[in-house]
Amino acid sequence: MMSVTSIARNKVLPFLRKSTKMQSTASLSSLVKLEEKQGYAVVSMQKTPVNSLSLEMIQALSQSLIELEKNKCKGIILTSACPGIFSAGLDIREMYQPTDDRLNQFWSSLQTLWLQLYGSKMATVALINGHAPAGGCLLAMCCDSRIMLNGKSKIGLNETKLGIVAPSWFKDTFVNTIGVRQSERALQLGSLFSPEEALKIGLVDKLVPDMETATAVAEAELKEFLQIPGMARYLSKMKIREAAIKDLSETREADLNQFVNFAKTDAVQKGLGLYLQSLAKKN
Numbered sequence: 001m002m003s004v005t006s007i008a009r010n011k012v013l014p015f016l017r018k019s020t021k022m023q024s025t026a027s028l029s030s031l032v033k034l035e036e037k038q039g040y041a042v043v044s045m046q047k048t049p050v051n052s053l054s055l056e057m058i059q060a061l062s063q064s065l066i067e068l069e070k071n072k073c074k075g076i077i078l079t080s081a082c083p084g085i086f087s088a089g090l091d092i093r094e095m096y097q098p099t100d101d102r103l104n105q106f107w108s109s110l111q112t113l114w115l116q117l118y119g120s121k122m123a124t125v126a127l128i129n130g131h132a133p134a135g136g137c138l139l140a141m142c143c144d145s146r147i148m149l150n151g152k153s154k155i156g157l158n159e160t161k162l163g164i165v166a167p168s169w170f171k172d173t174f175v176n177t178i179g180v181r182q183s184e185r186a187l188q189l190g191s192l193f194s195p196e197e198a199l200k201i202g203l204v205d206k207l208v209p210d211m212e213t214a215t216a217v218a219e220a221e222l223k224e225f226l227q228i229p230g231m232a233r234y235l236s237k238m239k240i241r242e243a244a245i246k247d248l249s250e251t252r253e254a255d256l257n258q259f260v261n262f263a264k265t266d267a268v269q270k271g272l273g274l275y276l277q278s279l280a281k282k283n
């Protein structure tokens with residue numbers, strides 16, 4: 001059975017009570033933690049060391065969103081329990097020398113997660129408390145607002161630096177967030193931005209100096225979104241996002257085939273192998 005989430009047992013979420021049975025049958029894992037706050041939930045990624053988005057991690061996030069929405073949760077703060085890292089993006093080991101079956105499942109699950117989070121009826125705030133390259137940046141951009149911890153962390157779509165290409169729906173999300181010209185330049189260069197730079201181009205909305213402030217600011221930000229009538233807020237969000245969502249919904253199979261074929265090319269496999277080696281050498 002698919003991994004799901006670990007729930008803070010001392011504080012059962014009111015909006016999760018009904019699904020307690022489902023949680024116990026769903027072989028819970030420790031990849032994602034859900035915590036109750038006043039009227040919303042904090043979703044913490046806790047796949048050490050860097051919250052890389054493996055198949056299981058993607059499915060755990062997906063399942064968390066399903067449960068939260070089913071239980072009428074109105075808003076979330078998406079953040080990380082791994083010090084210094086929001087998410088290192090897609091787990092490169094999923095794409096390096098993969099089996100066909102796993103590679104298909106991996107990409108298809110990522111498509112599903114993007115469709116869920118980018119099109120979520122919930123108000124969503126990303127509390128980016130560390131590095132957020134590539135898929136990590138994508139997760140943050142799927143949220144309605146981004147609060148980033150100031151410091152040495154970087155955020156951006158750095159795919160070209162790995163010799164790979166961000167798919168159209170990554171690009172659409174980027175364009176919807178920072179505009180066409182900034183996206184065109186940053187996508188080609190694989191730019192990773194400091195928090196100050198990210199604020200300047202609108203990739204994040206607010207910077208905070210420390211975690212205590214960060215939590216308070218993220219809560220205040222979420223409450224501001226939650227004060228707006230939910231349906232009006234959601235439909236307004238969709239005015240910006242629906243074209244990209246419709247596009248992927250209608251082309252999932254083609255997008256999957258394109259990804260799988262590209263990932264399996266010799267050039268990409270060689271590049272990913274070298275990149276993994278360079279990460280390992282660092283340590």
Ligand SMILES: CC/C=C\CC/C=C/CC(=O)SCCNC(=O)CCNC(=O)[C@H](O)C(C)(C)COP(=O)(O)OP(=O)(O)OC[C@H]1O[C@@H](n2cnc3c(N)ncnc32)[C@H](O)[C@@H]1OP(=O)(O)O
Pocket residue numbers: 049050052084085087088089090091092093095131133134135136158159162164165166167259262263264268276279280282283
């Ligand atoms: C074929 C594909 C075609 C199209 C797909 C396009 C879409 C791609 C989207 C993506 O998300 S690609 C992934 C891009 N991600 C990155 O480039 C990030 C790489 N990681 C880093 O830059 C750093 O790890 C970090 C800045 C996030 C954190 O640095 P630090 O705290 O110094 O940790 P380490 O570098 O020592 O890493 C610890 C540990 O984790 C492993 N790791 C890091 N990132 C990944 C990853 N994305 N996937 C898998 N594993 C990763 C790293 O190798 C270390 O492993 P050890 O076994 O050596 O401990």
